[in-house]
């Protein structure tokens with residue numbers, strides 16, 4: 001029997017979907033009312049589709065964090081990105097752009113393993129975007145590993161900092177932003193550029209617009225939209241106010257929420273001191289997320305089981321917030337994703 005457990009809210013209240021039920025569902029069943037699709041487990045992890053983004057979250061505070069995001073870039077091509085690399089999960093190996101939020105082991109210690117796995121799969125070296133303070137130590141580790149390994153691997157360490165513009169294949173680019181943690185840290189905001197017909201030309205057909213374009217008229221506007229943000233480890237200060245205003249306008253915001261209750265005196269002040277976010281801060285400030293379409297909480301403390309997380313969030317969060325809320329954690333070596 002699969003150990004994967006999913007939860008959803010029904011008219012009858014909270015319902016736990018037992019593993020035995022999962023086995024009878026179609027390969028890609030829709031579980032949530034928000035239109036998100038959670039896939040069946042692939043290995044120990046599973047994927048959620050929110051809008052046009054496929055997300056594989058694998059994060060536990062202090063242990064390992066890696067969030068894989070896959071996007072279509074046309075002609076059946078996909079862009080695979082990884083945010084943090086504390087665990088080189090199977091789905092992360094296809095990622096050739098890896099964004100590192102900070103130098104704590106649970107967020108970056110699997111970069112070399114990721115590079116080595118890609119090398120064995122005959123993939124080109126990935127680009128690892130990281131703070132300048134991390135590059136030399138990572139190069140040294142790579143040199144040492146390549147000395148003892150029969151199969152040396154390559155890695156492209158790329159220094160980045162807040163407000164850089166990192167161009168990616170297709171219509172996407174990433175802008176790092178400042179976050180607040182115990183060591184130098186940053187989050188990442190993914191943008192998409194699309195073309196939109198100018199309002200004054202909206203009444204024309206496609207072929208008429210084509211004719212106008214051929215005559216040299218500018219019928220399209222370029223629209224840049226904030227699609228997804230990943231905060232990595234940070235205090236709530238990252239949102240009040242955000243150093244990059246688009247942070248609170250993204251379609252999908254993936255943020256840490258290390259603590260969810262006050263057991264063992266883990267209150268908001270102590271959480272802040274440790275450089276993290278408490279669920280109570282998110283609830284108290286829920287109004288600031290009004291423009292965010294989907295809010296995914298990750299990076300829960302290892303002390304919480306998947307059921308604790310689901311029931312606490314479900315009990316404490318107001319209905320309006322729950323309408324856009326997801327949580328993802330790792331429990332018993334498997335991912336558990338919930339919508340509310």
Ligand SMILES: [Zn+2]
Nearest residue numbers: 102104181233
């Ligand atoms: Zn950290």
